[in-house]
Amino acid sequence: MLLEHSADHGHSWHVYRYFAHNCSGLFPGIPPAPGHRVGDLVCDQRYSDIEPATEGEVIFQVLDPTILAENTNNTEIQELLRVTNLRVNFSKLHTLGGRPLGGLKGHPFYYYALYELVVGGSCLCHGHASECRPAPGSPPSVEGMVSILRGTSVAGGRVSQGTRVDSSCPPPCQVHGHCVCRHHTTGTHCEHCQGLYQDRPWQAAEPGHPHPCQGRCHALLCLATPAMGQPAPYPASLPCSRM
Template sequence: MTWSSVVAAKGDASRECGWEPNGDVPNGEKGLFPHVINLATRARISVNATCGQRAPEVSAAPPWGWLWDGMFQERPLKKRGIALLTEFLHTSCLGNLGSSKLLVNLGSSKRFSTLKGNVSPLPLLPVSPRPLSFPVCDSRSPDPARRHPIANAIDGTNSWWQSPSLAAGRRYEWVTITLDLRQVYQVAYVIVKSAVSPRPGNWVLERSLDGRRFEPWQYYALSDADCLAAYGVQATRGRPSYATDTQVICTSYFSRLNPLEGGEVHTSLVNGRPGSAGPSEALRQFTEARYVRLRLQKIRTLHGDLQGRSSQSDASVTKRYFYSIKDISIGGRCVCHGHADNCVSDDEDGRVSAGRGHGVADL
């Protein structure tokens, strides 16, 4: 078996993770393997918390929700941010700027911002006189734009799933998403794309064959120190790498603040492992799963933003923090032991079997 023959079904995902088509196996034999498909599109997906389920929820969604506090001190404002900020001024929605200060000369062609005490001129931008609207999440709304169910994470559209914000309680840092692939597959990669929030801070990617006993595939943490403190695993520095076919690492590589929206987490379960050229029984067993679980455990916030605050002590701060996921892709293939070259789907029950080549291998 050669894992190098994997061809990703989702655009350039194969190139991103370094997989190239190659049908040769070390012993010189040619194997027939199904191409990788996106297993998430046929999965059953569930989650234990979604915004707007108990009542309509107003959130301060990025990017403008993130413009307050320390962001002014970290880098110059982008034009979009300045326009939004000026809208706040026109509608008296300044809120609490914390230690940051903003000076605006509405009567001139220049606006000035104080960044760490240094006054810098900023160009005048056109500002809409309309009041700034706050996003509302309501699972019972007839407007689909206000509903953010977990099904949005695998429907292939620009819609997204969103969790309750921390204004509803700090317990919503712990959210679990489970995908039932309906049968056992060999999983090559998992890609998670955030929507209108940064990527999750601390979380665990897990697998299971029976839906009861889950084992970790990989840990993710806000910092290398968090890897050890939260998961008892020494952090792998830089881009994820693996010493063995079954090593479970912890990485902070994908938990950086930027980008504030649309950030992606690419997890290869094959590439970079010693047995990726195959055959490797250990790697085959390590990648087999029917259930894939994301246990989100800490939201990425601005440094120090929640220190000394209770879960609902300042809704202007806590309502801006939540998870949002636009897409979950799971690249995998049938468990056919090299005896078929494509997967045959059953549209009625969502199951997939391997066909052609030396026969059909079902489970």
């Protein structure tokens, strides 16, 4: 089984972790768990035994608590945490040594079910917000900053030998919300500087360093033109005019 994630609404996918009862045989070249660094791609054998046959559990944490992450706001970790879609790929099932339950001649298959999926998530604000509110038009029951999504009987179907089946969360299985931006940032994820605060390029916040957007003119509009040839940050002598 593979747990995959996408940060661009399903246009591209990346593996979070491999799961198998025989990692070296089924996923050669993938080192066994545990990893040594945050984001290490490994194969976990703890959850893939033939028993329990039902109500088995798989637990995955993007940030492994056994691995020290000094700065969770660095670019590498933020990319791991940024998720628009999750996908569970079943590439092979235990066959119990018996015959398949049905299927066309030459195409046997086995039934499977994913009866519950629990996902915890929060808004991506790049450290520039301490509050996230439900997006406009969201149902009243939708939370803002943090959501624990619980779906029952979210997937089921059949797997043919040698066939990979993908299973995705339905549309209601989403974390809704938009950041209440601070530090003179704006955007759904506080990913831009406000119009009058662009003296220096936008930066994500870091522990102890919020990297707020800055603007010398504040309520003034700086008149920067290509003819000036002045890249940001602009010099203090840059002419400004009141709006």
